[in-house]
Every structure is written in structure tokens, then in C-alpha cells.
Amino acid sequence: MQTPEEFEVSRRGVLVGGAASVATATLVPAGPAMAAPTPVPPPTAKVAFSVNGQAHELELDTRVSLLDALREHLHLTGTKKGCDHGQCGACTVIADGRRINSCLTLAVMHEGEKITTIEGLGTPDRMHAMQDAFVVHDGYQCGYCTPGQICSAVAVLGEIAAGVPSHVTADLTAKPKVTPAELRERMSGNICRCGAYSNIIDAIVDVAGAKT
Ligand code: FES
Ligand code: FES
DSSP, rough: OOOHHHHHHHHHHHHHHHHHHHHHHHSSSSOOOOOOOOOOOOOEEEEEEEEEEEEEEEETTTTTTOOOOOOOHHHHHOOOSSSSSSOOTEEOOOEOOOOOOOGBGGGGGGGGOOOHHHHHOSSSOOHHHHHHHHTTTOOOOOOHHHHHHHHHHHHHHHHHTTTTTTTSSSSSSSSSOHHHHHHHHHHTTTTTOOOHHHHHHHHHHHHOOOOO
């Protein structure tokens, strides 16, 4: 156990020693400065595709998603970014007739393809039948998921017409029918946080001319 006097001495010793180390460190001449790393520009590539019937050629960072190419480079902001992780369907577009999550695919992978976004389906004056049906059946509230829902719904009717079965198609040898069960299954990748699901199904059934 140290006496207060001994403690004072040892404390003074520590302070003196510390000051000496700082002084020594200050006197050591600095070595040659480390060169700052030269920034490496991201790899880019050219990609040409058509969007809503219009040809585009872009030089893009190869990591740019199709969603960001549409929104940030072509300023087609109708396609929405919800999760950016392939989980909500808000970014759905149609590429060569197939619906895809544009956040999950790189733009440079779509060389030569025909991309259709919500802007290419119709305009406020000349709406696509599916857009019209969404309005008539009140198939949206905030509208954020709606462009993806509509692109998906258009593609779903194409899939059913082409005889593509789904997980709930009972008879794989018969042509699938437009039923609420088929539509719910096929539209399950499009999340609506406002819960407009039943009206969305009504709109799609209406466009298909199906009886439920
Ligand atoms: Fe692409 Fe959610 S933004 S799936
Ligand atoms: Fe709001 Fe679907 S209408 S998220």
C-alpha cells in the first residue's frame, strides 16, 4: 500500500515520463508522406435498348440497375423504387414481354431488349385498359405500388393467355383460367401497403372479361 507521499512521487514520475515521450515523438523527423491512392474510375459499358418504343444508347457504370437507369438516366420516374431488394414489386417493368423486378437486374444485361414501363402503356388522355380499370375499381390509394401492379397485371393476363401454369393451377394439361385464386397467386410479388388487393383483383378480372 503506497503512502500519500510515495503516491505523489510516483505520480510525478509518470507525468515526467509521459512528457518526455511526447517530446521525443515530436522531434522524430517525419518519413516520406504516404501517397493518396489514385481513385479508380468505375467500369462503364455501352448498352442500347428501346424503352416504350424509343431507342436509347447509354454509357453506364456496369453496376447500375435497370431501375436506376430508367429513373436516374432516362428520367422515367413512373417506375417506383420501393425496397430495391426484389421484395415489393414496385419496380416491375416488362422486358421483351416478361415482367421483371427492374431493381434486381443490371441495365447492361438488357442489350437489344424492348422495355415497357408504365409511361409506355398509356397516357392520362389515352389510358391502357388496365390503367382505366384500376381507376374504375379504385385499385389504389397512395398509388406508389400502382405502376408495378399495372405492369404486372398486364403481363399476368399475357401469361394466362399463353397457357403458362402457376403454383395454384390444378390441371397442368388445361389452359389456366382467370380466377381470383390464379390472380392472387400470380400477383403475390406485388405488395400494396395500402391493402387495395381486392379492388386490384376486380380490375384485372374486368379487363380479362372473366366471370367470377
Ligand atoms: Fe424492386 Fe421492391 S423496388 S422489388
Ligand atoms: Fe398505396 Fe398500393 S396503393 S401501396
